Amino acid sequence: MLEQDDKYHALRHSAAHIMASAVCKLYPDTKFGIGPVITDGFYYDFVLDKRLSETDLEEIEKIMQQEIDQNLSFEKLIITRSEALDLFSEQPFKLEIIEEIDKNEDISIYEHGGFQDLCAGPHVDSSKDVKAFKLLSVAGAYWRGDEKRPMMQRIYGTAFDSVKLLDNHLELIEEAKKRDHRVLGKELDLFFMDPIAPASPFFLPKGTIIYNELINYVRELYHQYEYQEVITPQIFSTDLWKQSGHYDNYKDNMYFVLAEDREFGIKPMNCPAHAVLYKSGLRSYRELPFRVADFGRLHRFERSGVVQGLTRVRPFSQDDAHIFCTIDQVDHEIDSLIAMFKQTYDIFNFNDVRIALSLRPDKRVGDEEMWDKAESKLQKCLEDNNINFKAFPGEGAFYGPKVDFFVPDALGREWQLGTIQLDFSLPERFDLEYVNEDGQRSRPVMVHRAMLGSLERFMGVLIEHFAGSMPPWLSPSQVLIIPIADRHLDKALELKSKLAKVNIRTEIDSRNERMNSKIREGQMNKTPYMVILGDKEIESEVVSVRLRTGENLQSISVEEFITGIKDKIDKRAIELW
RNA sequence: GCCCACAUAGCUCAGUGGUAGAGCACGUUCUUGGUAAGAACGAGGUCAUCGGUUCAAGUCCGAUUGUGGGCUCCA
Numbered sequence: 001m002l003e004q005d006d007k008y009h010a011l012r013h014s015a016a017h018i019m020a021s022a023v024c025k026l027y028p029d030t031k032f033g034i035g036p037v038i039t040d041g042f043y044y045d046f047v048l049d050k051r052l053s054e055t056d057l058e059e060i061e062k063i064m065q066q067e068i069d070q071n072l073s074f075e076k077l078i079i080t081r082s083e084a085l086d087l088f089s090e091q092p093f094k095l096e097i098i099e100e101i102d103k104n105e106d107i108s109i110y111e112h113g114g115f116q117d118l119c120a121g122p123h124v125d126s127s128k129d130v131k132a133f134k135l136l137s138v139a140g141a142y143w144r145g146d147e148k149r150p151m152m153q154r155i156y157g158t159a160f161d162s163v164k165l166l167d168n169h170l171e172l173i174e175e176a177k178k179r180d181h182r183v184l185g186k187e188l189d190l191f192f193m194d195p196i197a198p199a200s201p202f203f204l205p206k207g208t209i210i211y212n213e214l215i216n217y218v219r220e221l222y223h224q225y226e227y228q229e230v231i232t233p234q235i236f237s238t239d240l241w242k243q244s245g246h247y248d249n250y251k252d253n254m255y256f257v258l259a260e261d262r263e264f265g266i267k268p269m270n271c272p273a274h275a276v277l278y279k280s281g282l283r284s285y286r287e288l289p290f291r292v293a294d295f296g297r298l299h300r301f302e303r304s305g306v307v308q309g310l311t312r313v314r315p316f317s318q319d320d321a322h323i324f325c326t327i328d329q330v331d332h333e334i335d336s337l338i339a340m341f342k343q344t345y346d347i348f349n350f351n352d353v354r355i356a357l358s359l360r361p362d363k364r365v366g367d368e369e370m371w372d373k374a375e376s377k378l379q380k381c382l383e384d385n386n387i388n389f390k391a392f393p394g395e396g397a398f399y400g401p402k403v404d405f406f407v408p409d410a411l412g413r414e415w416q417l418g419t420i421q422l423d424f425s426l427p428e429r430f431d432l433e434y435v436n437e438d439g440q441r442s443r444p445v446m447v448h449r450a451m452l453g454s455l456e457r458f459m460g461v462l463i464e465h466f467a468g469s470m471p472p473w474l475s476p477s478q479v480l481i482i483p484i485a486d487r488h489l490d491k492a493l494e495l496k497s498k499l500a501k502v503n504i505r506t507e508i509d510s511r512n513e514r515m516n517s518k519i520r521e522g523q524m525n526k527t528p529y530m531v532i533l534g535d536k537e538i539e540s541e542v543v544s545v546r547l548r549t550g551e552n553l554q555s556i557s558v559e560e561f562i563t564g565i566k567d568k569i570d571k572r573a574i575e576l577w
Numbered sequence: 578g579c580c581c582a583c584a585u586a587g588c589u590c591a592g593u594g595g596u597a598g599a600g601c602a603c604g605u606u607c608u609u610g611g612u613a614a615g616a617a618c619g620a621g622g623u624c625a626u627c628g629g630u631u632c633a634a635g636u637c638c639g640a641u642u643g644u645g646g647g648c649u650c651c652a
Contacts (some may be wrong), residue, residue: 053581055645069595139647140580147649154647182645195625195643250652260611269652303578304643315640330583397652416651439588487611512608520613534611546612 016042021115022063041158056136073306074123132166133159176554181463182309199307208477227291232273243273275430283434310460323447332426334381358395366424399425421448484534
């Protein structure tokens, strides 16, 4: 990816200049922001009176093409600071950038066809080198990403050195749209949204199967890794949120209700509830690490502009757990978390997991010694497990350092799934204690951890990852029985009940339709296994199996079929046979 | 919350001021079939909501709600 970025950097940046130049020709009063290269393209931010919409892009493209055809050369000029200030005197955003450039550094501008822009470069030699480009969308963007600063208009585009590569890229975008979980969710009857509950999915029976299978899987791991699952309240007195700090720091994202003149907050996180649970009795060091898991439903108010499909919703559940332990037990806990995460991401075939270690921020609680210890522990655990990670100083939570696991989706967007966060603050706020070996009271550390994160979001990412073709264990309908004619229906029912006995989810397509049509239906629903039942099969007591891949198995015995798919399901395999 | 776009049948969409359409899905009937769509017929709409302009609004204007693309936030 990086190599490709480098390869196209000059090209795309030059395309951005050409676009800016075109916008300038159309709207001479435009004030220019910045126009950087991004993954797969570029953008440029403008302030202009005209409100741009996507229909304006064609006109801009036309002028860009003219400039490209004119074979204009890109010239680099080094100018003095005062020349620069003079040259961009009408461009407030450029002036701001100039002010920020190191006094000892050269100021360079690039010029093509009379359009000059403050720019470090590099650029291609000639506008003609931009062989293929396309403007993709317009969007609003704050100057410097700051909500308090002016709203600018941003145009996104992309450029390649051949039309063919551009077309490939545009096709990829189309492909990605097809595997969008919102589209597939509707096509496969997994979930839907209704304006009556904005940003809140309704999971249909099929989607609920996937959701619950994910929970079943995590529960198995909890057994394996010795967690204890709990169920905690949904609504808590505001007193709790004041004590936890959420009332001060997270209030805007919370829902509140009034009852008997008392204010209650609906939980956006489980941690305070688990702190209360921890405190419900006096704990001994013998009980630690105390691992508490909770699939409790959480509600977070997200502003209407930020919600998105399943990946950003208001109500959701997490595979959430908190580990209360001593600081010396942290190593072991992290090790076993890394093992658990790895085991899990392998199951879903997530190979490109990116791992970030976020270190102490400026605003933080706890003493330096604590942070030193915690950070070095996290770092060492990652290294000992041969994990590639990048450290991000200053990015940690105020209550402790954390390790985040990111996975890219079909559109190349990265989603944070797993997270491991050390917390020194909450044990303090809730005055959590345990009795140590010497009979003294000590303060435990709290580890917040989630592996799949929000199950809603995870499901969305999974749908895109597999393009809707879920592994058999997650498929809502695992086997579709297709009787060829009505007279085969009895045998179909017989087979279905056989499969039901071993917990294989089976449907029979008994519609008055031709076999071809039923197969097509099964394919479109991405059912992994289809069983065709006709005279031949019934006579020789076999089944003929068609896989979702289009592959046909030889006629096999029912027993062989059941053993085969049961094995794949139990192993949570991705391959079908 | 901010900028832009969109909202028509269950779904995907066409409909550029003058009587609301298609394909798929759905229902009924015929057909009983061999590895990705058998045929005929039928039902289905307060064009998101509210207000305005006009002789006349799905169509133009405004507001509201929702959705999408971004920005921002993500203790």
